[in-house]
Amino acid sequence: MILQALHGYYERMIADPDSGMPPYGTSIENISFALILDTEGNLRGVEDLRETDGKKRFPRKMAVPAAVTRTSGVKANFLWDKAAYVLGADKNETNTNVPRFAAFKELLHEIGADLADPGFVAIRGFMESWEPDEAETIINAYSPWEEVAGANLVFRLDGVRGFIHDRPPLQNVWRTHCAKLDEALKVQCLITGEHDVPLARVHTPIKGVVGGQTSGGYIVSFNASAFVSYGRDKADVGETSAFAYTTALNALLTRGSRQKITIGDMTIVFWAERSNPVEDFLADLIDPAPVDALPQIQIDYQTTLKIHDLLQAIRSGKRAVDIVPDLDESVRFYLLALAPNASRLAIRFWETNTVGGLLQKVGIHFQQLEIVRQFDSDPEFPPLWRLLRQTAPLGKSENIPPVLAGGIAKAMLTGSPYPQSLLPTVLGRIRAEHQVTYFRAALIKAFLIRNKQWEVPVSFDPARTDRPYLLGRLFAVLEKAQEEAVPGTNATIKDRYLGSVSANPGQVFHMLLKNAANHTAKLRKEPEKKGLAFSYDKMIQDIIDAFDDFPATMSSEEQGLFMIGYYHQRKDFFTKKNKETQS
Amino acid sequence: MAFGIKLRVWGDYACWTRPEMKVERVSYDVMTPSAARGILEAIHWKPAIRWVVDKIHVLKPIIFDNVRRNEVSSKIPKPNPVTAMRDKKPLYFLVDDGNNRQQRAATLLRHVDYVIEAHFVLTDKAGPEDNEGKHLDIFNRRVRAGQFFHQPCLGCREFPASFELVEGEVPVSFYVGQTRELGYMLLDIDFSQGMTPLFFKAEMKDGIIEPPPPWSAEVRA
Numbered sequence: 001m002i003l004q005a006l007h008g009y010y011e012r013m014i015a016d017p018d019s020g021m022p023p024y025g026t027s028i029e030n031i032s033f034a035l036i037l038d039t040e041g042n043l044r045g046v047e048d049l050r051e052t053d054g055k056k057r058f059p060r061k062m063a064v065p066a067a068v069t070r071t072s073g074v075k076a077n078f079l080w081d082k083a084a085y086v087l088g089a090d091k092n093e094t095n096t097n098v099p100r101f102a103a104f105k106e107l108l109h110e111i112g113a114d115l116a117d118p119g120f121v122a123i124r125g126f127m128e129s130w131e132p133d134e135a136e137t138i139i140n141a142y143s144p145w146e147e148v149a150g151a152n153l154v155f156r157l158d159g160v161r162g163f164i165h166d167r168p169p170l171q172n173v174w175r176t177h178c179a180k181l182d183e184a185l186k187v188q189c190l191i192t193g194e195h196d197v198p199l200a201r202v203h204t205p206i207k208g209v210v211g212g213q214t215s216g217g218y219i220v221s222f223n224a225s226a227f228v229s230y231g232r233d234k235a236d237v238g239e240t241s242a243f244a245y246t247t248a249l250n251a252l253l254t255r256g257s258r259q260k261i262t263i264g265d266m267t268i269v270f271w272a273e274r275s276n277p278v279e280d281f282l283a284d285l286i287d288p289a290p291v292d293a294l295p296q297i298q299i300d301y302q303t304t305l306k307i308h309d310l311l312q313a314i315r316s317g318k319r320a321v322d323i324v325p326d327l328d329e330s331v332r333f334y335l336l337a338l339a340p341n342a343s344r345l346a347i348r349f350w351e352t353n354t355v356g357g358l359l360q361k362v363g364i365h366f367q368q369l370e371i372v373r374q375f376d377s378d379p380e381f382p383p384l385w386r387l388l389r390q391t392a393p394l395g396k397s398e399n400i401p402p403v404l405a406g407g408i409a410k411a412m413l414t415g416s417p418y419p420q421s422l423l424p425t426v427l428g429r430i431r432a433e434h435q436v437t438y439f440r441a442a443l444i445k446a447f448l449i450r451n452k453q454w455e456v457p458v459s460f461d462p463a464r465t466d467r468p469y470l471l472g473r474l475f476a477v478l479e480k481a482q483e484e485a486v487p488g489t490n491a492t493i494k495d496r497y498l499g500s501v502s503a504n505p506g507q508v509f510h511m512l513l514k515n516a517a518n519h520t521a522k523l524r525k526e527p528e529k530k531g532l533a534f535s536y537d538k539m540i541q542d543i544i545d546a547f548d549d550f551p552a553t554m555s556s557e558e559q560g561l562f563m564i565g566y567y568h569q570r571k572d573f574f575t576k577k578n579k580e581t582q583s
Numbered sequence: 584m585a586f587g588i589k590l591r592v593w594g595d596y597a598c599w600t601r602p603e604m605k606v607e608r609v610s611y612d613v614m615t616p617s618a619a620r621g622i623l624e625a626i627h628w629k630p631a632i633r634w635v636v637d638k639i640h641v642l643k644p645i646i647f648d649n650v651r652r653n654e655v656s657s658k659i660p661k662p663n664p665v666t667a668m669r670d671k672k673p674l675y676f677l678v679d680d681g682n683n684r685q686q687r688a689a690t691l692l693r694h695v696d697y698v699i700e701a702h703f704v705l706t707d708k709a710g711p712e713d714n715e716g717k718h719l720d721i722f723n724r725r726v727r728a729g730q731f732f733h734q735p736c737l738g739c740r741e742f743p744a745s746f747e748l749v750e751g752e753v754p755v756s757f758y759v760g761q762t763r764e765l766g767y768m769l770l771d772i773d774f775s776q777g778m779t780p781l782f783f784k785a786e787m788k789d790g791i792i793e794p795p796p797p798w799s800a801e802v803r804a
Contacts, residue, residue, distance in 0.1 A: 346688035
């Protein structure tokens with residue numbers, strides 16, 4: 001299904017001439033320079049094709065006759081190649097470039113022996129008269145040799161638009177040449193179901209997966225004997241189908257693609273069966289920018305606002321069509337998560353849904369995460385990467401447990417339960433750092449709702465009577481009493497007991513309550529805080545009255561609810577204070 | 584379909600590995616016909632009969648999960664067991680060798696439950712003592728007694744299959760009222776043609792997949 005869907009995406013894109021999807025027989029390569037030739041084949045100039053992005057210059061991506069797979073040995077490409085092949089020289093001045101130059105020349109003769117196209121004639125003339133030994137001096141007159149020597153080069157005819165490899169007669173001979181090579185085994189293609197199609201020997205590597213090898217990884221590969229069944233060491237995929245799915249996937253994974261998100265160690269690409277606006281903004285939904293971020297660029301700010309409106313709509317269960325009118329909710333939508341494993345790519349998850357169904361899933365995710373914010377600067381819709389960082393030691397992205405990252409992303413996009421390890425991980429971080437942050441509280445809430453079907457309110461609920469929640473509130477009150485009585489202590493009871501109190505309330509609370517009695521007694525002695533002492537005593541009394549005894553231990557789910565109670569109560573203290581200062 | 588059987592198989596895990604993604608394994612959505620045949624053959628098979636899978640019922644929802652397992656990169660080369668038998672030497676295969684062992688991810692299925700509807704035909708190896716009634720009785724008796732030649736499994740040997748005979752109605756599928764395209768799926772291996780894989784366009788209607796017989800026009804065309 002994965003390869004079929006990618007094949008479908010390729011066919012959709014190739015039908016659109018503006019998509020830039022390369023046709024069969026070509027590949028997208030990094031090209032840096034074009035050699036300008038006159039019709040006799042004399043070099044007239046070197047054109048720099050690179051694009052600048054900030055201070056760096058990047059080679060331009062261009063569709064050229066498909067690259068050969070070069071592992072070792074000499075194999076030339078048609079009408080384009082590295083300087084070592086085209087000019088017979090590069091930075092290391094060795095003799096290895098002589099056979100390369102010859103191979104490039106030979107391939108030209110082999111494919112276009114009797115071709116009269118002026119562009120081709122020019123290249124042939126150029127190759128005949130070119131002296132590799134003088135390459136450095138000649139090129140230096142136009143462009144710095146160090147840059148040209150390591151780059152891929154194409155040809156252009158002086159005064160003619162477009163590149164020589166794009167000229168129709170040359171594209172024709174290249175296609176004929178490709179077809180001639182197809183003396184491969186004929187098989188039934190498992191992507192299209194067609195019979196007697198030439199078998200793809202090697203599938204193009206997939207580049208752009210985070211953490212993968214720079215030369216790319218393979219989805220389809222049989223690189224060891226254990227992977228071979230029934231003596232077949234190739235998958236039954238036709239040459240053209242293999243080209244289509246690899247090209248489509250590589251296009252989705254290119255730098256700056258709007259249809260790619262990286263979460264933890266996985267790379268997720270997504271696409272729709274038919275053109276759909278969701279393709280443009282899904283990445284923003286998963287990692288929304290905060291609305292109060294500096295509105296530096298007006299357009300970006302507008303988009304952010306629009307995404308925000310959309311998120312609010314889908315969170316409250318409304319339909320996305322109300323915000324984005326041109327959305328077709330019935331279109332099928334595909335999500336593919338890839339992770340590298342040596343030279344291969346593993347499929348982390350694969351999900352097919354309708355656009356409407358997908359947006360609904362994302363909406364439910366944010367609805368279950370919704371909890372009162374600790375600070376006004378906290379994002380209303382927490383981006384996935386910020387949530388994940390809360391599960392990692394030192395808050396570093398590289399410490400995020402990979403299985404957790406994948407599981408949470410999967411839960412968000414597919415509606416499956418959150419990973420079981422999420423709750424213990426978050427509780428472990430709280431214990432280690434003595435902090436119940438907005439993100440952690442949100443994660444615990446979402447986990448308890450989705451995985452345990454518990455009811456957890458968005459904000460402080462004084463009427464709630466289950467013991468873990470009350471214990472959490474009680475602990476927040478005790479901490480507050482201490483803060484008021486002994487301001488500026490180095491280690492508060494939160495720093496000392498937040499971990500143990502949630503796991504073993506029976507052991508810890510008695511001691512804490514005794515201390516709290518001392519704290520309120522101290523407060524009572526200060527005339528201006530007398531009222532506070534009274535109100536804390538009353539709160540403690542009210543909470544304790546609601547249950548019979550302190551449990552010896554609490555399960556991790558109960559500990560989670562404890563943290564929510566603590567978070568809500570604490571947030572409530574500060575909200576009240578704000579109201580007092582305002583009035 | 585006089586000699587039809589209905590066998591229910593279920594288990595916690597299943598991986599019907601796609602041939603194109605068998606290194607970092609990815610499962611098909613549902614059991615393939617050749618896997619169903621393999622399960623039947625694990626319970627009863629003789630050269631005199633050939634199993635033909637008629638229908639596969641998918642009872643439970645299709646749920647994918649991820650597992651990382653330690654696997655090996657090599658197989659025991661064919662000459663090794665031959666020489667081991669001849670010279671009466673022990674045969675060994677070093678699984679814990681760092682060069683051989685490797686971790687691989689698998690995207691597999693959880694909590695599967697299927698009903699296989701199948702029948703068998705007699706082959707030209709059938710002798711005068713073979714008849715359909717006999718083999719049908721043997722199969723039914725063996726299933727009821729829980730007997731098998733080798734443990735039937737759900738795609739990988741690590742995922743054993745529980746099985747029972749369906750004597751009454753087939754339980755209702757989760758997918759009743761839905762039609763789902765499953766793309767091209769492995770039908771079987773044609774052993775008479777040099778182990779050529781055959782594919783068919785799988786469609787699940789009301790939770791039921793009806794694979795074409797391996798020699799039909801749908802497969803060949």
